[in-house]
Amino acid sequence: MSLYRTELRRLTKRRFTRWAALAGVLVLLAVLVGVFLTNHKIGPAEQARAERQAEQQYQEQVRWAEQERTACVQAQAAGTPNDGRFPPDCQMITPPPRDAFQAQWFLPSTFDFRKGFDEMLVPFTAILALVGFVVGASFVGAEWSTGGMMNLLLWRPKRLTVLLTKLAALLTGLLTLVLTSAVVWTVGFWLVGTFRGTTAKTTSGAWQSFALTGLRGLLLVLTAATIGFALASLGRHTAMALGGAIALVVVGQFGVGILLSMANVKFVEAWLLPTYALAWMQKKVTLENWESCNNVSYSGECKPETLDITWQHSSTLLIGALVVLLGAALWTMRRRDIS
Known part of the structure; x- marks a missing residue:
């Protein structure tokens, strides 16, 4: 039997995978319904x-x-x-x-599909990235904690092949989930624009922009899943990935943000990961420092100092994290004893 098909079947049969995917889809549907109910057709x-x-x-x-x-x-x-x-x-x-x-x-709130759909791809990506991270960590972490990995290596002793095949099955499953959800998400918001707003001026250029943003979102979801997979493989337990994520959010984000704010550091957001995730999706995020007015006109107008975070900065960070964590997971898989 093919190892890839076996791992793909194992992924889809896991109850945690199904419940996590269902929870993510339900949250997306809740967002879609909320936007539909809070917008109105302008006549x-x-x-x-x-x-x-x-x-x-x-x-x-x-x-x-x-x-x-x-x-x-x-x-x-x-x-x-x-x-x-x-x-x-x-x-x-x-x-x-x-x-x-x-x-x-x-006028009451109305949904302009051409202007608003690109922004709605950000929460879509964030929700599925969270699902991908948790599912990726659980998929390999459960194998280590239950001893399934040791039994599998008795059948297939090639360690790196086994680990990479598991990762390929994980990414294939997530790719299917993201693409299916993206179709429903697009059709849903097209209906919102039709009945609760407008779909006028949605040109081919706009669709191309949506497709590029969606592609960046897909890459971000797959990256998040791979990072969760790598962390759980390093710690040989799901808790390693989840604990690392919690520590990163609590200590690395809130703690660092508070310390930098107390130290009056300029552009505190430039040290926070959500800024780079948003810059990756929107191509650029402009940070403003209102504490300093560098170019004050004669009329007294204050133009704050700005800093641009672009998708190139975000890609460097994402690729670096992916290479380091996945490389470490592969290295430890090859070097450490399986026990």
């Missing part, structure tokens, strides 16, 4: 209601300006101090222009 009635609300806000500002101007004139006539409440010339108190009150501010 003439909604547009007219928004115009009325904008006009109402404008009229309120006009009345407020008239009241303030009257109070200013009365205060000047009585000679009472205004403590800086009124300007020297009461005629300076005027309402904002009518075009400052735009009807679009009062």
